[in-house]
Amino acid sequence: xxxxxxxxxxxxxxxxxxxxxxxxxxxxxxxxxxxxxxxxxxxxxxxxxxxxxxxxxxxxxxxxxxxxxxxxxxxxxxxxxxxxxxxxxxxxxxxxxxxxxxxxxxxxxxxxxxxxxxxxxxxxxxxxxxxx
Numbered sequence: 298x299x300x301x302x303x304x305x306x307x308x309x310x311x312x313x314x315x316x317x318x319x320x321x322x323x324x325x326x327x328x329x330x331x332x333x334x335x336x337x338x339x340x341x342x343x344x345x346x347x348x349x350x351x352x353x354x355x356x357x358x359x360x361x362x363x364x365x366x367x368x369x370x371x372x373x374x375x376x377x378x379x380x381x382x383x384x385x386x387x388x389x390x391x392x393x394x395x396x397x398x399x400x401x402x403x404x405x406x407x408x409x410x411x412x413x414x415x416x417x418x419x420x421x422x423x424x425x426x427x428x429x
Contacts, residue, residue: 305389305407309416317384321377325369333365363412370408385411 310318322330332338342361346353370377382393385407389396399407 305391305403307388307407307410307414308390309414310388310411310420314384314387317380317387320380321370321384324377324380325373329369330366333362333369338362338365359417360413363414363417364409367408367412370412371405 339358342358343353345361346357370381374381382396385391385396386393388411389407391399396404
């Protein structure tokens with residue numbers, strides 16, 4: 298199988314994965330990530346979901362928050378690249394070199410999958426609660 302089309306399967310993040318996540322968040326800035334959990338952002342998300350006529354559930358709100366974080370990471374990709382490679386390598390079983398060789402649509406799919414996975418609806422709200 299060609300390295301560029303190699304398939305992957307992301308596992309649920311563990312404590313060992315928290316360390317590169319924290320490095321990514323530190324480099325991006327805790328404030329920018331924290332904004333994703335503000336009352337104003339939650340209201341915008343609920344308004345968006347209402348406008349899209351989607352059911353407002355923990356899953357749909359979590360997915361929207363994950364997509365906001367996805368946008369922040371993409372905008373700041375250059376400053377957190379190495380940590381992101383480490384994290385994606387750990388979660389996928391690919392080497393850092395294989396992660397770096399992923400085609401962009403695959404990379405974005407992987408990031409979206411990571412940031413909208415089932416684990417995120419519990420993790421990020423719990424982490425945000427600690428910052429209060």
